[in-house]
Amino acid sequence: MRIVTWNINSLRLRMPLLARLCQDTSPDIVCLQETKVPDxxxxxxxxxxxxxxxxxxxxMKGYNGVAILSRQPVTVLEDTPDWCQRGDCRHIAVRHGTGADAIDVHDFYVPAGGDIPDPEENPKFAHKLAFVEEAREWFSGRDMRRTVLVGDLNIAPLEQDxxxxxxxxKIVSHTPAETERLLAWQQTGFVDAMRHFVPATEKLYTWWSYRNRDWSRSNRGRRLDHVWITPDLQPALxxxxxxxxxxxxxxPSDHVPVMIDLDA
Known part of the structure; x- marks a missing residue:
């Protein structure tokens, strides 16, 4: 099974790029974030x-939005929360397959959090912290197996991210308030699948700002996009x-796709 996750930053604008991605990689499942299109x-x-x-x-119009595209049948998981009671289209989940071989796939777009890393001064940052804490609490109460969680989590948790x-x-996306909360969410029952292949001592990025014209040469990136799996899937990586x-x-989007292959 090949799963690709990508913050596409407007699906309708970048349909040709999605077509190119699919032609180049032949994914079984594509999880998109920031689709920016009402249903x-x-x-x-x-x-x-x-x-x-x-x-x-x-x-929804102009903002947020998530989508999961699959070549095989999936069933929508309906028991997911309305995160922070905002109805802002940041999460969708499906079950791929049936019975013991089924895999649950969660697709997330975590709030970016604005520019000021202070929840008292910046309501967007407060929302981001609350969202991640709520996600940690919800997943900690679940008995998970054969689960994949992907998406633009908008936090680079490790030093080499x-x-x-x-x-x-002190920059939003890498502050201790964010990284500690994201790692606590991950520790509710997930393994960092990307770092399974690339040691935590090595640089790993998935996002480069539009503000830097020569993005590749300067290489001032961040790993904001993630793939987590439950430990029972780790041997299948x-x-x-x-x-x-x-x-x-x-x-292009300022994010690049991340692709994972599973023998599952």
């Missing part, structure tokens, strides 16, 4: 033309790739 305008026909007969999505740990400690070349595609 009534979701490009179902164009996505089906890429070979995905099973599509679930939750979107950013270009400069020292300089970014076969490969992981950060598709860095996608950052140079025509009109």
């Amino acid at each position: 009534s305008l979701f490009p179902l026909d164009a996505v089906r033309a890429l070979g995905f007969g099973h599509i679930v999505f939750r979107g 950013v270009w400069s740990h020292r300089q970014l400690l 076969r490969d992981m790739q950060v598709l860095r070349a996608a950052r140079d595609w025509d009109k």
Whole structure:
């Protein structure tokens, strides 16, 4: 099974890039974030033309939005919360397959949190912290097996997940308040599948700012996109790739896709 996760930063704008991604990688499941399209305008026909007969999505105009595209049947998991009671389309989950071989897939888009890393001064940052804490609490109460959690979690938790740990400690996405909460969420029953392949001592990024024109040369990246799995799936891990070349595609997202292969 090949799963790709990608913050596409507007699905309708970047449909040609999604087509290129699918042609290049032949994924079984694609999880998208920041689709930025209300459900009534979701490009179902164009996505089906890429070979995905099973599509679930939750979107709104101009902001947020998540979608899971699958070549095989999936069942929507209906027991997920309305995070922070905002109805802002940041999570969708499905069950792929049936019986003992089924795999649950969770697709998340965590709030970015604004620019000021102080929950008293910045309501967006307060929302981000509350969202991650609520997710940690919800998953800690679940008996999980054969589960994959992917998405733009908007936090780079480890020192080598950013270009400069020292300089970014007070920058939203790498502050201790965020990284400690994200790691606590991960510890509710997940393994960091990306770091299974790339040791925590090595740099690993999935996002490069639009503000830096020569993004590749400066390489001031952050790992904001993640793939977590439950430990029972760890023996099934076969490969992981950060598709860095996608950052140079025509009109790219500032995030690049992450691909994981499972013998499952």
